[in-house]
Amino acid sequence: MNAPDTQLPEPRLTSLSHGGGCGCKIAPAVLSEILKGTAAMPIPKELLVGIETADDAAVYKLNDDQALIATTDFFMPIVDDPHDFGRIAATNAISDVYAMGGRPIMALALVAMPVNVLSTQTIGRILEGGASVCRAAGIPIAGGHTIDSVEAIYGLVALGLVHPEHVKRNADAQPGDLLVLGKPVGVGVMSAALKKGELGDAGYAQMIATTTQLNTPGPELAALPGVHALTDVTGFGLAGHALEMARGARCELRLDWSAVPLMAGVRALAAQGFVTGASGRNWAGYGTDIVLPAGFAAEDQALLTDPQTSGGLLVSCAPSALDEVLAVFRRHGFDDAAVIGGITATSNAPRVLVA
Numbered sequence: 001m002n003a004p005d006t007q008l009p010e011p012r013l014t015s016l017s018h019g020g021g022c023g024c025k026i027a028p029a030v031l032s033e034i035l036k037g038t039a040a041m042p043i044p045k046e047l048l049v050g051i052e053t054a055d056d057a058a059v060y061k062l063n064d065d066q067a068l069i070a071t072t073d074f075f076m077p078i079v080d081d082p083h084d085f086g087r088i089a090a091t092n093a094i095s096d097v098y099a100m101g102g103r104p105i106m107a108l109a110l111v112a113m114p115v116n117v118l119s120t121q122t123i124g125r126i127l128e129g130g131a132s133v134c135r136a137a138g139i140p141i142a143g144g145h146t147i148d149s150v151e152a153i154y155g156l157v158a159l160g161l162v163h164p165e166h167v168k169r170n171a172d173a174q175p176g177d178l179l180v181l182g183k184p185v186g187v188g189v190m191s192a193a194l195k196k197g198e199l200g201d202a203g204y205a206q207m208i209a210t211t212t213q214l215n216t217p218g219p220e221l222a223a224l225p226g227v228h229a230l231t232d233v234t235g236f237g238l239a240g241h242a243l244e245m246a247r248g249a250r251c252e253l254r255l256d257w258s259a260v261p262l263m264a265g266v267r268a269l270a271a272q273g274f275v276t277g278a279s280g281r282n283w284a285g286y287g288t289d290i291v292l293p294a295g296f297a298a299e300d301q302a303l304l305t306d307p308q309t310s311g312g313l314l315v316s317c318a319p320s321a322l323d324e325v326l327a328v329f330r331r332h333g334f335d336d337a338a339v340i341g342g343i344t345a346t347s348n349a350p351r352v353l354v355a
Helices: 030-037 082-099 120-137 187-195 201-211 218-222 236-249 266-271 277-287 298-304 319-331
Strands: 047-049 058-061 065-074 103-113 143-148 153-162 178-181 226-234 251-255 313-317 338-345 351-354
Touching: 030 218, 058 218, 065 082, 065 103, 082 103, 082 120, 082 153, 082 218, 082 226, 103 120, 120 143, 120 153, 143 153, 143 251, 178 226, 178 236, 178 319, 187 218, 187 266, 187 313, 201 236, 218 226, 236 277, 236 298, 236 313, 266 298, 313 319
Parallel strands: 103 143, 251 351
Antiparallel strands: 047 058, 058 065, 065 153, 103 153, 178 313, 178 338, 226 313, 251 338
16 A cells, blocks of 8 residues: 655545535435336345335345344545544444344445555554444454545445344334434534534534444344334435335324434534535435425425434334333433324325424
8 A cells, every 4th residue: 555645744534525424325316216227136035125115224034033134334534533434434334234123243344545645544543443333333344345546435334133023124114103213413514514614622522422323222122012113314314214214104204393303503503504415415306205394494404304424213113112212212322312203194195294
């Protein structure tokens, strides 16, 4: 690996990327256009979850007691600190295993770095950040792949195990269910402010604390009989992932916006214009299926579609299971977990109704 001249200052990590974190995702409408022409492939009966509902990970049944969860996630820097970038990217990748109700067992590292721009020390700090999260999750990084790249990209392939009866898809919500969100919203807005040098120390600390908190409640939640559907909120924003849940269940999903937990100070930042381009692309991709109340503020719409990097679990559960669901979140340190809406039957096309 050719290291850059150590006498020259290295650029900010975020300056090397045209987008950061899950805001790098291809817009929903563009992704649908790309995928619609792909040829249908034979689906083995052991494949319990594939691409049919845009779920968080693939799940393949191994035997009566075990199913393998496989997922991958990688992106460009959302922060400038290399260790923090690695931690966020790894936490985000492992989250999809938890979102299927599983426990991670190992990971593979995906590393693409501009080796003539970043020092080996900086790249090493990114990898160590990711490794520290894997240690916290109790799993090894068992291999991976590296390439020289124009932009810095890091992530993981994450593998996990789940009992086949505990697999939780994003498509199995039921009318009458309540919705619980595990983490506050606002990571994309925070990252936009950071990139422009307008995020204070307290805001940065809050952003790091949120994005590096592993979604460990997933397996316990999946084992509860009253939990019907589970996903995590990432690049398509709260509205986008809620809409995926509504479409999968062929129901209407109601969001009580006043109950949605927000990161401290994020609404004021959004009102000042610190929003990501991905937020607008998200709205353009699915906004026709989101019903907003009259006078809904522009900053609230931006937060509704704000891309979340390593966002919270979104749980659809029977009212009788609510106390247990909240207790699981609290036990794992998710004090912001809150009921934010519910699921209702509809004879119309699935949609998200914001109140």
